[in-house]
Amino acid sequence: MNHANPTLFTAAVGKIPPAGNPLVAHKFGADPYALVYNGRVYLYMTNDVLEYDADGSVKDNTYGNINKIGVISSDDLVNWTDHGNIVAAGPEGAAKWATQSWAPAAAHKVVDGKDRFFLYFANNASGIGVLTSDSPTGPWVDPIGEALILRTTPGVEDVTWLFDPAVLVDDDGSAYIYFGGGVPKGKDAWPDTARVMQLGDDMISVVGEAVTIPAPYMFEDAGINKVGGTYYYTYCSNFFQGERTAGSPPAGEIAYMTSDKPMGPWTYHGSILKNPERFFGVGGNNHHAIFSFGGAWYIAYHAQTLAKALGVSNGYRSTHLNQVVFEDGAIHEIQADYEGVKQVKDFNPYVRVAAATMAWSAGVATETIVNADDPSHATQAVTDIDHGDWIALSRVNFGAVGASSFQASILSEAGGVLELRLDHADGELIGTLHVPAASDAAWTESETQVTGAQGVRDLYLVFKGEPGTKLFKLGYWQFGE
Structure with a gap:
């Protein structure tokens, strides 16, 4: 498997897995x-x-x-x-x-x-x-x-x-x-x-x-x-x-x-x-x-x-x-490096996860989404999603039984698919969420089945669709056991 094929996915820039530094690659700070x-x-x-x-x-x-x-x-x-x-x-x-x-x-x-x-x-x-x-x-x-x-x-x-x-x-x-x-x-x-x-x-x-x-x-x-x-x-x-x-x-x-x-x-x-x-x-x-x-x-x-x-x-x-x-x-004198620090605990995929949570990313941005019912409490969505872009999380603990489903909050634009992969952006495919093209500008809850997600693995959310178009925005996600 070629993990650097640009035709399959966008290459990471600035923060290359498994490096921990810099902390984020989609913005400065x-x-x-x-x-x-x-x-x-x-x-x-x-x-x-x-x-x-x-x-x-x-x-x-x-x-x-x-x-x-x-x-x-x-x-x-x-x-x-x-x-x-x-x-x-x-x-x-x-x-x-x-x-x-x-x-x-x-x-x-x-x-x-x-x-x-x-x-x-x-x-x-x-x-x-x-x-x-x-x-x-x-x-x-x-x-x-x-x-x-x-x-x-x-x-x-x-x-x-x-x-x-x-x-x-x-x-x-x-x-x-x-x-x-x-x-x-x-x-x-x-x-x-x-x-x-x-x-x-x-x-x-x-x-x-x-x-x-x-x-x-x-x-x-x-x-x-x-x-x-x-x-x-x-x-x-x-x-x-x-x-x-x-x-x-x-x-x-x-x-x-x-x-x-x-x-x-x-x-x-x-x-x-x-x-x-x-x-x-x-x-x-x-x-x-x-x-x-x-x-x-x-x-x-x-x-x-x-x-x-x-x-x-x-x-x-x-x-x-x-x-x-x-x-x-x-x-003691401190050694700075790209490696960063050790992860202190596994990541839990069975709770609601803000989409703007990531260890690594490629091609995406984040955007503030204001809640019309409570404007003082806005959330961050993953946006500017093109074909081949992705976000990834480190050491996700799916447990011995594993995950059976995946759901996400999505605002569709041109539409596309969200692929769930393990360990690499072109790693083992455990689920595919299809996102139809937008009929209106509304956030929707979508769900798909998952197989093969067990143990502690890195998780990649890979976005696919028509090249040259903005596919959708991702608000949050969660796996079901």
């Missing part, structure tokens, strides 16, 4: 920040989107048009659900006073007995805003109608870039926000532009005055974690090309400092993640978030791997995941 809640990790990302010049060529990412925040989540770290974009800034955004939404940070806290979620973001480099929600996926609202942190905030007047927040909710319920960046002229070794400030109990106000974190060669990208009784502040070093102080971080690397208090004093230790150029052959800025999930530690970071594969390495970033080891108060 930069400056990742992790929130773990109720057995899932949610990643919030700057919504990089290709920009074009007048001739239709991809130009460098200016970041100026980014006013959305992308969200994906997973409970196994390999199969990721796309939750679409949070419209954070701009005339249509939750925070209408803001023009951009960069480098988000998320936090969860129980307030007045209720789970509350807080999303902090940078309005370019001029200030930091906050949104709130009752859910990690929204809907989100602006609770204060203005920036949380501005240059009038005590202790930040001299910060070059007021951006890149990170938030820690401590064991006693107190919370702290870390932010800042930039290099004042002549201060490459000690920019003194990193800050920490206490948040109010409500998480939408600040207390007192921001305190400087003396991070050597600071550039951007605050990170904060508490392991045992030690606070770890992490950041990206600047790109100063002159002679660097002995023991300082090399250019564009993630470095760390520690303290026994959330606001310092801090002790510098060293670099833990080299620039993406070292691992992937394409550089740029370095941005990360470290989090604990299922008893292990991980780092989410970005690199231009998908952009490189598409031939547009112009500043468009994708999120990756690798493991982190803390030992005796130190962080």
Whole structure:
């Protein structure tokens, strides 16, 4: 069997099975920040989107048009659900006073007995805003109608870039926000532009005055974690090309400092993640978030791997995941790679699965589908489906008895077939769902029989139909035992 025959199916680009990185291949996502809640990790990302010049060529990412925040989540770290974009800034955004939404940070806290979620973001480099929600996926609202942190905030007047927040909710319920960046002229070794400030109990106000974190060669990208009784502040070093102080971080690397208090004093230790150029052959800025999930530690970071594969390495970033080891108060050096991390649990096909859940994909996009009965709770569908496109899931556990049926929610366009295959896009065929051409623009439930789906296998949903036409949209699916 030829698993790379382009006449049978679309070739994967950027993320090639069985690789785990980048996390998704149907969209970009930069400056990742992790929130773990109720057995899932949610990643919030700057919504990089290709920009074009007048001739239709991809130009460098200016970041100026980014006013959305992308969200994906997973409970196994390999199969990721796309939750679409949070419209954070701009005339249509939750925070209408803001023009951009960069480098988000998320936090969860129980307030007045209720789970509350807080999303902090940078309005370019001029200030930091906050949104709130009752859910990690929204809907989100602006609770204060203005920036949380501005240059009038005590202790930040001299910060070059007021951006890149990170938030820690401590064991006693107190919370702290870390932010800042930039290099004042002549201060490459000690920019003194990193800050920490206490948040109010409500998480939408600040207390007192921001305190400087003396991070050597600071550039951007605050990170904060508490392991045992030690606070770890992490950041990206600047790109100063002159002679660097002995023991300082090399250019564009993630470095760390520690303290026994959330606001310092801090002790510098060293670099833990080299620039993406070292691992992937394409550089740029370095941005990360470290989090604990299922008893292990991980780092989410970005690199231009998908952009490189598409031939547009112009500043468009994708999120990756690798493991982190803390030992005796130190962080081991991290190895970034395409392989990624091990899947922590099998995937259950016998529950309703949002179609925009995938480990790998080829040719597809996702689109927000608004529920007319409840516009505040939209879902993501797999769209832009052409002949040969596919999505795939890793380590799907069909059990010893196996699956007998498959049903899906579909909005037909030209129509076609959905083939269910195992392990490869041209692997063993276990079922075929026929989708007639659309008679009206309505979502329908369709079902077909399945045979041969047993044990733990990778699952491929392969789309076939008339070449050159859009076949259908896929909302959700589920197998029956």
